[in-house]
Amino acid sequence: MRNQLRELRATREWSQNDLADKVRVSRQTINALETGKYDPSLPLAFKIARLFKLPIEEVFSDK
Amino acid sequence: MVFMNIATTNSDPEQSHARYATCNRTVAGILWLAAATLTYLISLWLLKHYADWSPGTRVAIAMAPLLPGILYLRTLLKSFWQMDELQRRIQIEGLGLALVGTLVVMTSLNIFTAEGIRLVNYPQGLGIGGVYLTMFILWSIGVSISTFRYR
Numbered sequence: 001m002r003n004q005l006r007e008l009r010a011t012r013e014w015s016q017n018d019l020a021d022k023v024r025v026s027r028q029t030i031n032a033l034e035t036g037k038y039d040p041s042l043p044l045a046f047k048i049a050r051l052f053k054l055p056i057e058e059v060f061s062d063k
Numbered sequence: 064m065v066f067m068n069i070a071t072t073n074s075d076p077e078q079s080h081a082r083y084a085t086c087n088r089t090v091a092g093i094l095w096l097a098a099a100t101l102t103y104l105i106s107l108w109l110l111k112h113y114a115d116w117s118p119g120t121r122v123a124i125a126m127a128p129l130l131p132g133i134l135y136l137r138t139l140l141k142s143f144w145q146m147d148e149l150q151r152r153i154q155i156e157g158l159g160l161a162l163v164g165t166l167v168v169m170t171s172l173n174i175f176t177a178e179g180i181r182l183v184n185y186p187q188g189l190g191i192g193g194v195y196l197t198m199f200i201l202w203s204i205g206v207s208i209s210t211f212r213y214r
Contacts, residue, residue: 025147032149032213041148 003060006034008052023047088142095135103128153209160205161198168197 009019016034020027023044032038040048040060049056106124109116116124143154175182183193 026150028210028213029147029149037213038149038152044148 001039001060001062002036003033005030005048005059008054008059009034019051022051085142085145088138088145092135092138092142095131095138098131099128099135102131149213153206153213156209157202157205160208161202164201164205165194165198169194 005019009016014022016027016030020030023030025044029038033040045056045060049059052059106127109124110121143151146154172182
């Protein structure tokens with residue numbers, strides 16, 4: 001699964017720590033998501049999409 | 064098993080509280096584990112040196128380490144429930160390796176012993192201490208491998 005996390009985070013000038021604090025996960029989890037080493041659970045994916053005010057498929061895609 | 068992450072620039076009071084609680088659980092876990100180990104050693108010593116005590120007293124002494132052990136387990140479970148999904152997965156992978164690895168090691172040792180090849184120089188095998196140690200070592204390896212994979 002691919003995602004736009006790094007790009008979305010960069011446009012808001014958030015660090016990985018900032019994003020991790022906002023969605024209440026560890027920085028390691030954000031890093032693993034951004035590098036594609038870990039796919040989030042559905043609740044976490046929704047939480048992240050809601051934070052960026054975007055539909056989930058604009059943040060995560062299976063391409 | 065518990066991650067201590069106190070150093071932070073974040074000023075969110077809820078996050079700070081969560082980190083404070085994590086730190087508290089770490090300290091509580093270490094203390095309960097130390098208490099369980101100490102109580103276990105004391106109970107072993109008492110059972111060895113006071114064999115003439117009544118069976119009821121001996122049972123009570125033998126079961127004494129259970130209380131701090133259960134409290135340690137409770138702290139451990141609380142920490143597990145507080146982890147995020149990736150940390151939980153890392154722990155589960157570590158525990159999986161520890162369980163299966165210990166099973167393989169113990170089965171192999173038993174097979175070797177049955178064939179007359181003694182790899183461990185203990186007449187009763189590794190014993191419960193050996194099982195705990197094997198599990199702990201394999202859990203550490205498993206958690207390290209998983210942490211490295213998701214880094």
